Amino acid sequence: MLDYFKGPVQGLQDFTTLAGQAIGNIWRRPHYWDDILIQMDTIGVGSLTIAVFTGFFSGIVMALQMGRALGQYGQTERTGEVVSIILVRELGPVLTALMIAGRNSSGMASELGSMKVTEQIDAMRALGIDPIQKLVTPRMIATAIMLPCLTVIADFIGMVGGYVVSALVYHLRAHQYWTTTWQALEWSDVVQGLLKPFIFSFAVSLVGCYYGLNTTGGTQGVGKATTQAMVTASMWIFVLTAIITKIFVSST
Amino acid sequence: MPESMLRFENVTVRFDQLEALKDVSFELKEGETRIVMGAAGSGKTVLLKTAIGLDCASSGKISLFDQEIQGKAERDLFDLRQRVGVLFQEGALFDSMNVERNVGYPLLTRRDVKGSGKKAAKVDMAATHARIQEALDFVELGQTLKLMPAELSGGMRRRAAIARAVATKPPLLLYDSPTAGLDPITAYTIMALIIKERDVDNTTAMVVTYRYQDGNLVANFRYNPEDGQLVPDEKAAAKTIFMVLKEGRLIFEGVQEKLESSTDEYVKKFVKRD
Numbered sequence: 001m002l003d004y005f006k007g008p009v010q011g012l013q014d015f016t017t018l019a020g021q022a023i024g025n026i027w028r029r030p031h032y033w034d035d036i037l038i039q040m041d042t043i044g045v046g047s048l049t050i051a052v053f054t055g056f057f058s059g060i061v062m063a064l065q066m067g068r069a070l071g072q073y074g075q076t077e078r079t080g081e082v083v084s085i086i087l088v089r090e091l092g093p094v095l096t097a098l099m100i101a102g103r104n105s106s107g108m109a110s111e112l113g114s115m116k117v118t119e120q121i122d123a124m125r126a127l128g129i130d131p132i133q134k135l136v137t138p139r140m141i142a143t144a145i146m147l148p149c150l151t152v153i154a155d156f157i158g159m160v161g162g163y164v165v166s167a168l169v170y171h172l173r174a175h176q177y178w179t180t181t182w183q184a185l186e187w188s189d190v191v192q193g194l195l196k197p198f199i200f201s202f203a204v205s206l207v208g209c210y211y212g213l214n215t216t217g218g219t220q221g222v223g224k225a226t227t228q229a230m231v232t233a234s235m236w237i238f239v240l241t242a243i244i245t246k247i248f249v250s251s252t
Numbered sequence: 253m254p255e256s257m258l259r260f261e262n263v264t265v266r267f268d269q270l271e272a273l274k275d276v277s278f279e280l281k282e283g284e285t286r287i288v289m290g291a292a293g294s295g296k297t298v299l300l301k302t303a304i305g306l307d308c309a310s311s312g313k314i315s316l317f318d319q320e321i322q323g324k325a326e327r328d329l330f331d332l333r334q335r336v337g338v339l340f341q342e343g344a345l346f347d348s349m350n351v352e353r354n355v356g357y358p359l360l361t362r363r364d365v366k367g368s369g370k371k372a373a374k375v376d377m378a379a380t381h382a383r384i385q386e387a388l389d390f391v392e393l394g395q396t397l398k399l400m401p402a403e404l405s406g407g408m409r410r411r412a413a414i415a416r417a418v419a420t421k422p423p424l425l426l427y428d429s430p431t432a433g434l435d436p437i438t439a440y441t442i443m444a445l446i447i448k449e450r451d452v453d454n455t456t457a458m459v460v461t462y463r464y465q466d467g468n469l470v471a472n473f474r475y476n477p478e479d480g481q482l483v484p485d486e487k488a489a490a491k492t493i494f495m496v497l498k499e500g501r502l503i504f505e506g507v508q509e510k511l512e513s514s515t516d517e518y519v520k521k522f523v524k525r526d
């Protein structure tokens with residue numbers, strides 16, 4: 001029984017150590033600015049399409065569902081309000097983070113994992129370079145910057161998707177849709193909508209890097225690390241969103 | 253009295269249940285070349301990695317350049333490690349960089365000798381570039397600066413990795429299986445490079461191999477700068493020490509003559525003359 005828990009507990013401990021070092025490195029030289037920029041490009045620019053796609057279609061689906069449900073109470077014109085609240089508070093952050101986890105957590109795990117099994121990580125250490133400083137911290141910083149940006153874009157595109165449905169299916173006027181959409185949002189929604197992706201970003205990057213750096217067993221191990229990274233990061237996103245939502249619900 | 257470059261005292265390395273090195277002791281002196289032989293999984297790679305603190309000893313004492321390394325934090329090892337050139341088993345070139353940047357990497361990241369953690373105040377780009385070219389010319393890859401590792405053949409990758417290992421002219425070199433998986437002609441070229449490095453820069457080295465011919469070359473030849481060929485040399489044997497590992501234990505240590513007269517069955521399997 002004790003042995004059963006030893007693995008996960010050891011894993012969590014190692015993960016915490018990695019997270020601590022990666023965060024501690026933010027204040028420590030040398031800083032690898034080019035790596036941060038390159039990662040911002042892969043994570044941010046590279047994931048723009050899926051963020052836009054995810055946002056647009058979740059907006060469409062929500063407007064379709066909500067418009068119909070609200071229509072039963074004769075409140076179809078409030079579609080924009082509901083769409084924007086759900087998007088900004090929940091669906092935008094979570095869906096974007098899940099997509100980025102699928103794309104980038106797994107990407108980081110496979111990239112770092114291949115470096116691990118081909119001894120490139122050892123080569124780095126042998127050359128006097130801290131792999132956490134060089135590989136993990138830039139990925140963490142880049143994700144922490146880009147994920148909130150992508151989420152804002154996904155939220156906005158989602159509202160556009162909601163508008164397309166409202167206009168074409170429910171014949172709402174543009175003015176009607178957009179004013180309710182903006183007015184529905186409170187500061188706490190915006191804070192929540194930005195805080196979530198910021199916190200998720202650490203799950204996305206650190207989980208990906210953790211599995212990458214702990215890869216064993218050759219190319220086969222890289223495949224395993226990739227899948228595990230994606231699954232674990234996704235599960236963390238669900239757990240974290242539940243916790244953060246609970247905090248916001250009880251405090252407002 | 254030659255200086256001690258690397259010293260193992262009763263070193264044991266353990267991974268979970270498995271003991272990869274068991275009670276290994278030896279001392280590598282300045283100017284020596286040690287040939288490490290042993291079957292697959294006998295701990296040769298672990299021996300080299302432990303020497304620079306990439307793998308950690310669970311007991312025993314390791315001194316690199318007469319400084320104890322165990323118990324030191326990773327950051328404190330960086331300065332020592334920068335005086336060691338390492339060729340990893342698969343080369344371990346950085347996939348994301350071209351050959352020029354791979355070879356230049358150790359030069360650009362070299363820290364101040366004072367070890368303040370900062371990079372050398374101003375890296376002289378022209379000198380760095382000249383050194384990259386020189387290191388690549390040394391391994392006869394002077395024309396491949398802009399190629400990516402994936403575009404090189406196995407032998408070329410190995411040579412580019414040697415260029416990276418020698419780029420900073422470190423006094424100590426660790427070569428992990430430099431000739432494994434290569435054809436006899438390329439393997440000879442690479443051993444010739446290792447001997448050339450030994451004779452031109454007077455480096456101390458550990459060479460892991462399971463080909464006896466490799467050790468034989470190191471022990472009996474020297475590099476002739478006039479024509480760039482290897483020529484026989486009787487003086488090399490005295491400073492070429494063979495070591496044989498068996499399941500993590502150091503079961504033989506000595507010069508070629510002693511190796512060839514060994515009666516141990518395991519050791520005899522490695523000594524084949526053709």
Ligand SMILES: Nc1ncnc2c1ncn2[C@@H]1O[C@H](COP(=O)(O)OP(=O)(O)OP(=O)(O)O)[C@@H](O)[C@H]1O
Pocket residue numbers: 267270272290291292293294295296297298299341
């Ligand atoms: N990081 C590690 N974690 C767990 N076990 C390891 C690790 N590194 C090496 N080992 C084990 O230690 C033993 C010695 O490995 P090592 O890589 O030194 O062998 P080797 O002599 O270099 O073999 P080869 O000639 O195949 O390269 C092997 O059984 C290996 O599985």
Ligand SMILES: [Mg+2]
Pocket residue numbers: 296297298341428429
């Ligand atoms: Mg090996």
